[in-house]
Amino acid sequence: MLWTGLRKLGKELDFERTDSEAAGMLKNCFVKMYDGKNLKAVELYTPQMEDDDKDYIVKKLEANKIKKHEWQQNGIKIEFAEYFIPYSISKIKDLLNELVNYFAVKYPAQKPPCQHCGLQNKTEIYDLNNVSMLICNDCYKHFEKTIQDENAEREYIPNNYLRGFIGALLFAIPGILLAVLLFVFLNSLAAVSAIAYIFLGILGYKKFKGKITPVGAIIIIIAGLIMVGIGTTVAYSVYILQLLYKEIGFIYIDRLFEVLKMPEIQKELMTNIVISYLVSGIFFALQLNNMLKEWKGVKSIKSLRKIN
Ligand SMILES: [Zn+2]
Numbered sequence: 001m002l003w004t005g006l007r008k009l010g011k012e013l014d015f016e017r018t019d020s021e022a023a024g025m026l027k028n029c030f031v032k033m034y035d036g037k038n039l040k041a042v043e044l045y046t047p048q049m050e051d052d053d054k055d056y057i058v059k060k061l062e063a064n065k066i067k068k069h070e071w072q073q074n075g076i077k078i079e080f081a082e083y084f085i086p087y088s089i090s091k092i093k094d095l096l097n098e099l100v101n102y103f104a105v106k107y108p109a110q111k112p113p114c115q116h117c118g119l120q121n122k123t124e125i126y127d128l129n130n131v132s133m134l135i136c137n138d139c140y141k142h143f144e145k146t147i148q149d150e151n152a153e154r155e156y157i158p159n160n161y162l163r164g165f166i167g168a169l170l171f172a173i174p175g176i177l178l179a180v181l182l183f184v185f186l187n188s189l190a191a192v193s194a195i196a197y198i199f200l201g202i203l204g205y206k207k208f209k210g211k212i213t214p215v216g217a218i219i220i221i222i223a224g225l226i227m228v229g230i231g232t233t234v235a236y237s238v239y240i241l242q243l244l245y246k247e248i249g250f251i252y253i254d255r256l257f258e259v260l261k262m263p264e265i266q267k268e269l270m271t272n273i274v275i276s277y278l279v280s281g282i283f284f285a286l287q288l289n290n291m292l293k294e295w296k297g298v299k300s301i302k303s304l305r306k307i308n
Helices: 004-013 051-063 091-106 137-156 163-187 190-207 214-248 252-259 263-292
Strands: 023-025 028-037 039-045 068-072 074-079 123-128 131-136 302-305
Touching: 004 023, 004 028, 004 091, 023 123, 028 091, 039 068, 039 091, 039 214, 051 068, 051 074, 051 091, 051 263, 074 091, 123 137, 131 137, 137 302, 163 214, 190 214, 190 263, 214 252, 214 263, 252 263
Parallel strands: none
Antiparallel strands: 023 028, 028 039, 039 074, 068 074, 123 131, 123 302
16 A cells, blocks of 8 residues: 555655565665555565664664564565554655665665676666565566466466356365364364365366456355355264264264254254354455456566656
């Protein structure tokens, strides 16, 4: 995400942007900035990152009371936490200037290496699927080719939605075992196996060459919903069988069906199914949201665009 504050700072620094980041070169560092949940993030990629450089950065962060950072390959991601009021853009700018000046003085003739191959080639900033990256020409060509091939392949894959659906159902079957185990041995909700149905479902969908599109994502969720119903029914049946076994000492399937036809048992089964759907529903909604984002549209590599 790129909100007004960082967008303005980006413009001031002569950066360009992707849909969600402002990025550019500042002296001899590659910098990208974006808004996150309750934070602004700045990633700084430097010509080199030795232990004394790290010490210097950490001291600066401590002096500015910035608690969170993550080391990256040849760089650092700094998080500026903000809870009620936005973090001061001018403070971010000051810190950034201090840091890039340090690296400009220490490594005046160097630039950060290519972020993909790590070589000290001539680099440029590209927008790779909405993430800015500093890469060399060879790596650009590599990405361009891979993306072209991938997109072409997507085009030619027929709409294998039915195959994908069957794959998702078949692969999710082991998830039923989890439902049974949870229900019979832990007396806990079989709905937890929804997680297994989705992960196995995605695996099955892909193995059966289902087309990776938003429709595909919905199909996997539908398969998952079906599996929740089946899984809970199977788990409950095994539970009843186990009770019958305790009572009469052997497994007697016909008796199971008689029991399952009893109104109070049916009611209990229905209650279990409804609870399973309620509990797994939240997980399904989150997964669907993630998958729709991830599986939408074609990939691309392109130049960044101007910040307006
Ligand atoms: Zn490269």
